[in-house]
Amino acid sequence: IATISFYMLVTIKVHAVIQECILDKINRYLQLSKPEQSKFNESGQLALFYLFSFIWGASILNAEEFAMNLTSFWKDYPFSHMLFQEKFFYICQIAYWLHALPELYLQKVQKEDIPRQLCYICLYITHISGAYILNLQHLGLILVVPHYLVEFIFHALRLFYFPDENMQKGFIIWALLFIMVRLLTLTLSVLTFGFGLARAEVPGFSIADGNFNTLPVRIGCLGAVCLTQAWMMRKFVHFQLKKWRERDKCFYTKYITYIFPFYKTGHEENIGNEENVGSILVSSNVRTSSQVPYC
Numbered sequence: 512i513a514t515i516s517f518y519m520l521v522t523i524k525v526h527a528v529i530q531e532c533i534l535d536k537i538n539r540y541l542q543l544s545k546p547e548q549s550k551f552n553e554s555g556q557l558a559l560f561y562l563f564s565f566i567w568g569a570s571i572l573n574a575e576e577f578a579m580n581l582t583s584f585w586k587d588y589p590f591s592h593m594l595f596q597e598k599f600f601y602i603c604q605i606a607y608w609l610h611a612l613p614e615l616y617l618q619k620v621q622k623e624d625i626p627r628q629l630c631y632i633c634l635y636i637t638h639i640s641g642a643y644i645l646n647l648q649h650l651g652l653i654l655v656v657p658h659y660l661v662e663f664i665f666h667a668l669r670l671f672y673f674p675d676e677n678m679q680k681g682f683i684i685w686a687l688l689f690i691m692v693r694l695l696t697l698t699l700s701v702l703t704f705g706f707g708l709a710r711a712e713v714p715g716f717s718i719a720d721g722n723f724n725t726l727p728v729r730i731g732c733l734g735a736v737c738l739t740q741a742w743m744m745r746k747f748v749h750f751q752l753k754k755w756r757e758r759d760k761c762f763y764t765k766y767i768t769y770i771f772p773f774y775k776t777g778h779e780e781n782i783g784n785e786e787n788v789g790s791i792l793v794s795s796n797v798r799t800s801s802q803v804p805y806c
Contacts, residue, residue: 518606554666561663568656577649585707589646589721601643608635645723650703657692693740704733
């Protein structure tokens with residue numbers, strides 16, 4: 512606990528340095544509104560963290576070759592003796608997400624954004640701490656590394672979206688990777704909890720030995736992973752539907768703005784004729800729907 516508290520304070524200091532030396536200067540240059548500044552600061556901090564954590568976690572996977580052998584997720588469980596870099600990785604992860612709680616106040620996050628951020632912060636703390644305490648660090652590491660890669664891509668795209676809104680292709684790539692990582696997470700979790708650990712099940716867990724391989728614990732862990740993935744997919748689908756509606760509305764508004772001066776100057780007799788306007792909108796949508804910008 513003392514170690515986590517120390518690195519939590521270090522993270523708060525690093526967070527403040529990044530905010531003052533990098534993000535605030537970019538904010539002044541872009542002249543963003545307050546809601547945009549809040550989202551920009553959030554994505555800026557998270558993008559750097561996700562990139563650093565992805566590189567660090569991938570280097571551990573490469574050094575220990577966990578990803579090359581699926582049985583390493585459950586073979587020789589419990590993994591009571593962690594390597595230093597793996598243990599340090601988990602300590603820093605827990606410290607970072609714990610530091611994010613007071614940062615909600617220190618960064619003066621808007622009230623409407625607090626529930627959303629508080630939700631994913633608590634999910635990170637719960638899942639990472641659970642993997643660390645239950646000695647499931649191998650599975651936790653292989654799941655968190657691709658997840659951090661997808662999250663880094665999303666927040667990096669959102670950073671570039673503020674100065675340049677033409678980032679539709681990038682978000683399409685992110686959407687495909689997001690779905691693939693969700694499927695990977697579910698597959699590895701079912702293999703580990705449903706098949707691998709089930710072969711070495713114990714009647715009761717032992718805190719002294721660090722062995723929690725009991726049926727209730729496995730069902731609880733698998734259920735938590737499945738519910739989290741389902742919740743993330745629900746948020747993802749809602750996000751995509753919202754963007755599609757905004758894009759259609761953006762196209763309709765731009766076309767109405769373009770077409771009405773034409774009716775005023777050359778076709779006054781057609782003003783108010785909804786059938787003519789509707790037919791032109793439909794025909795134009797067929798021709799130019801592929802050129803609609805990402806609004």
